[in-house]
Amino acid sequence: MKNNIYFLTILLLLGLSATAQKVAFEEYDLENGLHVILHQDNTAPLVTTQVLYNVGGKDLGGDNNPERTGFAHFFEHLLFEGTKNIERGKFMEIVSANGGNNNAGTALDYTVYYEVFPSNNLELGLWLESERMLHPIINQIGVDTQREVVKEEKRSSYDNQPYRQFVFAISENLFKVHPYKNKNIGEMEHLNAATLDEFKAYFKKYYGPNNAVLVIAGNIDIPTTKNLVAKYFKDIPSGEKVVRNFPKEEPITEPITAKFYDPNIKIPAAMAAYRIPGFAERDSYVLQMISTYLSDGKTSKLYKRLVNDKKMALQAGAINIAQKDYGAYVLFGLPLGDNSLESLVAEIDVEIKKIQTELISERDFQKIQNKLENQFVNSNASVERIAGSLAQYYMLYGNTNLINNEIEIYRSITREDIKTVANKYLKPNQRLLLDYLPKETEQ
Incomplete structure (x- = not known):
């Protein structure tokens, strides 16, 4: 009975959010x-x-x-x-x-x-x-x-x-x-x-x-x-048409390793970053769902594994840096005690491997959808936000009406899509492994 009430409530919320978000x-x-x-x-x-x-x-x-x-x-x-x-x-x-x-x-x-x-x-x-x-x-x-x-x-x-x-x-x-x-x-x-x-x-x-x-x-x-x-x-003169011809990046086929020294930190960070498609691509939406699954709150998979269960990290998560031409998908962890940066990456990889080999649970999938519905509603909660959304959807996505129907892209994504996209982009040979280090450790 409780489950029936729960899913009925969700269906009502979906209907209400769809109505509330219609922007003329x-x-x-x-x-x-x-x-x-x-x-x-x-x-x-x-x-x-x-x-x-x-x-x-x-x-x-x-x-x-x-x-x-x-x-x-x-x-x-x-x-x-x-x-x-x-x-x-x-x-x-x-x-x-x-x-x-x-x-x-x-x-x-x-x-x-x-x-x-x-x-x-x-x-x-x-x-x-x-x-x-x-x-x-x-x-x-x-x-x-x-x-x-x-x-x-x-x-x-x-x-x-x-x-x-x-x-x-x-x-x-x-x-x-x-x-x-x-x-x-x-x-x-x-x-x-x-x-x-x-x-x-x-x-x-x-x-x-x-x-x-x-x-x-x-x-x-x-x-x-x-x-x-x-x-x-109307009387402001038009300029010449802006033509861009940026060079294309070659695919990453071997891991890139690098170090960066930050004089403002005492605790290092392990970072694994992947080059991903621009934010208008459907796969980018799927990756955003994966980010929510891995990293949104203390019940998310990375935080639970590395911080709560293993007690290896002070913090862990995923960040989807969304950009028009290419994005960057970053997984990170800050080690606790003597845990190495390498050990954090290994534990992060365990969670990534699970997504690549198993379908996430239906319950977790529904939680992601609910969070994205809520974000969609809040993104247009004021005229300032609506103005910003209209401008960006027109100029950057080429579709102003995404302000009303972008959520349908998320709703169309399946658990199988999540598994497929994780296998496509989050491969160990397609990433940057960055040691983000305190300045005093520099040799």
């Missing part, structure tokens, strides 16, 4: 190539304006010069400096003075800028983003100022934080030719060497309306909003 939106293109997505939600007097540019850390400066990393992240900061009509340093002051908040972020695949305002300030948000796109001031004063800002960010967020450099260590060894091997924040010597003309050329190449998506979500009137979008964006 309208999308269209301006003649200059700007893609516009509108989502009306009048439940609160708020509106968010968000512009996502199809440029990220993988896009190098200086005509794709490998000595010019970190440009996209640098522009995340530089484009707050000011514009023809916004005095230097006043961008964020204008936002806060009008009851709003704003921010920006850069990944290897994209850069996003956004504002959240009371809905009566929609026009202000559009004007600010059109100013950023149309005529920002890119001069030596701004470049020199933001160089120091980025250097301080690198010191405070990466160089002086324990384990924060593990993604850099993984990427530079897992990728040999693709620009994912570079740090998103860039190398400081590259930013120091870059000229003002190189920064101007980078903006001209990547920050045109035809390389962006504008999302407006919240308490809006659709016809009025369309008129405002046309007022502020």
Whole structure:
């Protein structure tokens, strides 16, 4: 009887989540190539304006010069400096003075800028983003100022934080030719060497309306909003089409071994990393389910085995680093006592082997599905999150309506798929074995 009630409850929750997640939106293109997505939600007097540019850390400066990393992240900061009509340093002051908040972020695949305002300030948000796109001031004063800002960010967020450099260590060894091997924040010597003309050329190449998506979500009137979008964006000149031709990575057929020394840690970490498909591929969704199975919470398989049962590790888990062209799937453990890094990898491999040779239990499979359903609901719990999802699904996945039906991909995955994908990608001869070590152990 209890089981029947349990599964009935799950079925009801699935139905409710599917209904709750229906997001209505309208999308269209301006003649200059700007893609516009509108989502009306009048439940609160708020509106968010968000512009996502199809440029990220993988896009190098200086005509794709490998000595010019970190440009996209640098522009995340530089484009707050000011514009023809916004005095230097006043961008964020204008936002806060009008009851709003704003921010920006850069990944290897994209850069996003956004504002959240009371809905009566929609026009202000559009004007600010059109100013950023149309005529920002890119001069030596701004470049020199933001160089120091980025250097301080690198010191405070990466160089002086324990384990924060593990993604850099993984990427530079897992990728040999693709620009994912570079740090998103860039190398400081590259930013120091870059000229003002190189920064101007980078903006001209990547920050045109035809390389962006504008999302407006919240308490809006659709016809009025369309008129405002046309007022502020239709006359912005289109840039040249961005063409990328990144080199392809050769398959990994033999294990790669590497060491990385972090001066901020006392306890080493064992890491096994695998190159996996980009996040839009179905196999990437399956790998995300495997990650949830292995690593989501203290009842997950890796934590239970290495931390609770064997008492070999302080922490253990799996991280799926999702990216557009290739991803990285990382299994890790922090040893307890005298346990070696090699012994942790061996125990992790035991759990991987189980997935490769046996179907996971129906109960565990249902738990994974329930967690993913919950994440799907929460991912669109506010207009800000909805705006972000709409922008990314359009620009990075090529399918805006994934905001409503992405969960169907997970629902279509079977236990057999999990076994098949684990065998396809999580092979010992297809991985990087990284010893992430305290600085004092370096020889």
